[in-house]
Amino acid sequence: MIYTLTLNPSVDYIIGLGQVRLGELNRTEQEAKFPGGKGINVSRVLKKMGVNSQAIGFLGGFTGDYIEEYLQNESIETDFIHVQEDTRINIKIKANSETEINGMGPAISNDDLLKLKQKINMLSLEDLLVLAGSIPSTLPNTMYEEIVKICSEKGVSFVVDAEGDLLKKVLPLGPFLIKPNHHELGELFETTFSTVEEVIPFGEKLLKMGAKNVIVSFAGEGAALITANGAYLAAVPKGEVKSSVGAGDSMVAGFLAAYEKEKDIEKAFRYSVASGSATAFSLGLCTSEKVEELLPQVSIHRYKRGELG
Numbered sequence: 483m484i485y486t487l488t489l490n491p492s493v494d495y496i497i498g499l500g501q502v503r504l505g506e507l508n509r510t511e512q513e514a515k516f517p518g519g520k521g522i523n524v525s526r527v528l529k530k531m532g533v534n535s536q537a538i539g540f541l542g543g544f545t546g547d548y549i550e551e552y553l554q555n556e557s558i559e560t561d562f563i564h565v566q567e568d569t570r571i572n573i574k575i576k577a578n579s580e581t582e583i584n585g586m587g588p589a590i591s592n593d594d595l596l597k598l599k600q601k602i603n604m605l606s607l608e609d610l611l612v613l614a615g616s617i618p619s620t621l622p623n624t625m626y627e628e629i630v631k632i633c634s635e636k637g638v639s640f641v642v643d644a645e646g647d648l649l650k651k652v653l654p655l656g657p658f659l660i661k662p663n664h665h666e667l668g669e670l671f672e673t674t675f676s677t678v679e680e681v682i683p684f685g686e687k688l689l690k691m692g693a694k695n696v697i698v699s700f701a702g703e704g705a706a707l708i709t710a711n712g713a714y715l716a717a718v719p720k721g722e723v724k725s726s727v728g729a730g731d732s733m734v735a736g737f738l739a740a741y742e743k744e745k746d747i748e749k750a751f752r753y754s755v756a757s758g759s760a761t762a763f764s765l766g767l768c769t770s771e772k773v774e775e776l777l778p779q780v781s782i783h784r785y786k787r788g789e790l791g
């Protein structure tokens with residue numbers, strides 16, 4: 483069974499307007515609300531692809547109720563721990579560019595934390611845990627490390643989609659997959675990238691640090707998959723971006739759904755990219771039909787060393 487852990491879920495409030503004028507009254511021209519948070523998005527896209535998962539983490543207040551009900555209406559299994567304060571609301575502004583304001587999240591008590599660890603302790607060898615997104619500001623930033631240590635003792639495979647130290651610290655324990663975007667990868671190594679090829683040596687460093695498979699996304703510019711058996715580059719489909727919120731999470735879900743079915747890493751990468759773009763071209767997450775439609779437009783080639791010139 484796949485479990486997705488969202489320590490800091492959100493209601494994503496997406497607003498569209500021509501231009502944002504700071505310090506003035508702005509009115510929206512378009513708005514939408516969705517349950518959000520990286521693990522929750524992974525569970526929702528997995529479901530669309532016919533793969534069941536259980537969504538776990540912390541939810542609280544009216545925003546937490548909204549998320550739980552939404553997931554239950556989509557027949558997604560949930561087992562959240564309920565906390566006192568409200569789950570956060572993340573604001574996504576789509577004007578001439580995309581701006582995000584993500585909340586810090588509710589307080590989590592020691593009791594709640596203990597309940598979560600008990601839940602993780604019940605996972606077994608056949609399970610896979612996706613740890614995705616930020617952690618509420620009251621939790622120690624060793625949180626992922628602690629959870630991953632439990633997984634590693636129990637032989638549970640795990641995937642991590644998180645930034646900075648949260649990601650770095652879990653690498654020695656051997657995540658099956660990590661998916662930084664090019665900004666996050668750049669921050670890890672204190673550098674910047676201008677082409678997708680440039681990320682490959684840094685993906686290889688992450689393999690040496692312990693990751694088994696690394697996908698680096700580069701928004702509309704392409705994506706790279708780096709594995710012990712070689713690296714692949716993907717050109718992403720062209721289209722109109724409606725909202726890229728959840729595109730990265732859709733890549734993780736697309737990869738896992740396809741890998742679960744055929745255990746073919748290159749095919750899984752193709753699905754991953756098609757799923758990311760299908761979400762970017764939608765308001766909300768992708769549908770499986772949109773992913774299938776985009777698949778032929780994802781061209782993948784094996785990267786040959788020296789290609790960089």
Ligand SMILES: Nc1ncnc2c1ncn2[C@@H]1O[C@H](COP(=O)(O)OP(=O)(O)O)[C@@H](O)[C@H]1O
Nearest residue numbers: 663699700701702705718729730755758759762
């Ligand atoms: N402008 C775009 N055109 C086509 N696909 C896109 C575009 N922006 C994002 N995507 C798709 O979404 C994936 C993830 O986007 P990215 O912005 O790199 O990740 P994240 O959402 O994690 O920041 C990309 O690999 C691609 O498949």
Ligand SMILES: O=P(O)(O)OC[C@H]1O[C@](O)(COP(=O)(O)O)[C@@H](O)[C@@H]1O
Nearest residue numbers: 518519520572615616728729730731
């Ligand atoms: O936990 P974080 O890092 O604040 O991110 C949470 C946000 O990321 C999302 O999961 C979207 O992530 P991606 O666009 O990277 O796929 C939103 O639903 C949510 O608002």
